[in-house]
Amino acid sequence: MKLKVIAFDADDTLFINEPYFEETEKAFCILMEDYLSHQNISKEVFRIQIKNLPLYGYGIKAYILSLVETAISISGGTLTSKHITRILDLGKELLQKPIELIDGVEETLKQLHGKYKLVVATKGDLKDQQRKLHDSGLGPYFHHIEVMADKEAVNYEKLLKRLEIEPNELMMIGNSLRSDVLPVLEIGGYACHIPFHTTWAHERIDHEVVHPNFSPLTDIRQVTQVIESIG
Structure with a gap:
């Protein structure tokens, strides 16, 4: 698929x-x-x-x-x-902090928009996340915004049901191995990790991730190449 x-x-x-x-x-x-x-x-x-x-x-x-x-x-x-x-x-x-886009984000979204269904899957306060997405100017690129109570396998399974897709039809991209990668791999999806220079201690893990569906990246622009290699 x-x-x-x-x-x-x-x-x-x-x-x-x-x-x-x-x-x-x-x-x-x-x-x-x-x-x-x-x-x-x-x-x-x-x-x-x-x-x-x-x-x-x-x-x-x-x-x-x-x-x-x-x-x-x-x-x-x-x-x-x-x-x-x-x-x-x-x-x-x-x-009220200003929204500062990470380098390469909008360029990547432009390349993927219209080819795939793009969604935001994040944690946090619903009102604040909606504000940040609106103020970022990125809202029009996304089909769906999911503010999750947590990011465990069960939460991603619920997201799959809402989007009416199978696990191997989903790719998750994020900076946290604990929240954005491991649970998605657990349910059979694909995941890309793009580390940020600072990470909350709760999101860190102490072991290496090795999985055929996992892609460690250094720049969000690399996402398009990984997606194209999968199909």
Whole structure:
């Protein structure tokens, strides 16, 4: 069977995202540095984020809630309204960051548009992801936008059903081996990994991926060659 659907992750695959979170966390560490070292604050932020994933999911709003909880925890409950206001302001600033396309993205979408059904398959807050896609100017290239609660095999299987395709008719492209590659290979699809220079610790894996349906790339422009080799 030939590929019918090419799915793209959004954050750090289509446009820059993680560096903005790192900037926000650095500002948060400065805000809370009277209580702990920056390194220990970051460790606590990550711990609380992971603990809250089943409750809040992914995205900026979930992240800010975890920052507030972290601040309360490390301050021993002595957090002032000034601190909370500043944390909320950090969240609003993060929600209004400019959209910066990753080099080669629009060129690649232009080449694939009309030949395949293009979709966005990403995690995060629905409203924020829709805003970013709209502001990026990439919306017209995509047939469907799927904001997933998580990116596990079962989530991709649901996507296949909605798109009415078989697993080997899907190719997923993203910067996370954990979320964009391994689950898709597990269900029998194709996956391309395009690493971004910075990756959230939760998305990293400690082993090499070897699979006939897997293509490690260095540039999104290489995607078209891989797709053409499959059909």
